[in-house]
Amino acid sequence: MRANSMSLRIGAAFLHSEFLNISVYRVSFWLNLVYTFLMMYSVGYVWRALYAANPDAAGVPLPNMVSYAVMGVALEAILHPRNGPQFYIMEQVRKGTIEMDILKPVDFQFYMFTKNMGGLAVRFLFLVLPSLITAYFLFSLKLPHFSALMGFALSLACSVVISFFLNFMLGLLSMVTMNIKNINWGYNAVLRFFSGQMVPLWIFPGMLRILGNILPFRCIYSIPASIYIGNYAGMDMLGALGVQGTWIILLWISSRLLMKKVFARVMIQGG
């Protein structure tokens, strides 16, 4: 309980400081909001045009498809790798101040997590919610059933944790390689493709679909958005949540192991 209340307090402190951060970079914040609106509008438009040409384009009704695509764009505001902790870690490594972070009497992964969650909560409140509300009126989005909404909330929480673990491991890599800009760019491309953020995985051809189902990336966009539009309901939904849960455990273990290994190297080699 003590650990929980402490993590909440550190989380609250980071939320506050990230809020101040975002208010410092106001221009970038407004640009982000405009970008999100424009992207939502264009994906909505593209899917309508596709359905006008071929009503069976994606195998689900048009309103569902538009909801899925809009959700993909809105969630990008919190799940895009640029919002992960890896850039903070990389910057600290390059400035040589990462030692000051390792010196703090708190678990490094936990520290990065709370710090990341602060920024994420702020972006969720000020980017994701306003864009979804706007989209609701713009595209007359359907609200899902109560059970789907609950499942979606739970699944979204899981996808946040999964994307954190993946981003965090990239950040650890930057302690070894100094620069992860290119790696991150590649990661983002793979993520967009195999997470179903742009195009839903279920319309992929054979091998690609199988690969997409094996990789963890679908946990990040595809699963929560599919639950939202009711593609995964009942047992399917539970199964999808189970997949997310399994990946959380796997990634948690592997990120701990990687952290141990990288820290040992940095502390023996002197970074």
Added chain:
Amino acid sequence: MIEVKHLKKEFKIPVQKKGRFAAVRNLFSSEYTIKRAVDDISFCVGNGEIVGFIGKNGAGKSTTIKMLSGILKPSAGSVTVDGIRPFEQRMENARQIGVVFGQKTQLWWDVPLIESYRLLREIYRIDNITYQKNLERYIPMLGLEEVINKPVRQMSLGQRVKSDICAALLHDPKILFLDEPTIGVDVVSKKYLQDFISEVNREKGTTVLLTTHDMGDIEKLCSRVVVIDSGHLMYDGDLESMVQRFGAIRSLMVEFEESVEDFQVANAELVRSEGNRKWFSFHREKTTPMEILHFIVGRFPVHDIEVIEPDIEGIVRNLYESK
């Protein structure tokens, strides 16, 4: 408080190949050279002491401080900080120490200073009373009132270092490691920092290990110094004995009534001649100012004299060169 025994730290440095396809061969190379940054150093620091830790750039000072703060693993030997082994018990150690690296900040770049302090309060689990008391005490002492709402990226170097020292002391650490805190800092801020460090040391009994190139810091703050060079311990003892032992070369300035030709004096060396003045340097065990004067006064009309004691900077230079 701090015990360092036969401490060693070796780094493996990959050998950079030269010649054809060097860049490619470097990618697959597994050749290393071993660099010994710290080589068999032992010293102790007692409770409440301020110890100056000096040495040239690359002498191994920062490496030692990193091992004391638990972010580097010693290759051999042992380190304990108030009974805690820093590397094995990094968290426990982190809670009892404060660290300031003059060139690195532990504060968050974009948020106002006070916000960084609030985060540290949560991270170090500082209770509210201690936190408030320390802030109210340290902010005016360091003159941080005007920057408390400024983010670190807008601060001058002096303001940043002062903010960092305040941050390192918020959780009442037992030991404070200061690694070149006054580097690049102006004279006024330097004075603030020196006064502040000695005040905190007196008031709270905080043990301080201070690395610096600034001999003013040493003279003002430290009663004891540890000197290292190329990873080896050169000297460990009080400041006065160091002056006695390594400040053996003194100088005598003699001003004559009129300009005189250069001349030699037994056991002393004429080092400078300028107008009516001449400077002689001599070893304190070989001769005395009186002997030299005795020789001179009989021959030339003397107007004024001055005995110049070596400054610490000169002593340290002697020490490095005497190796």
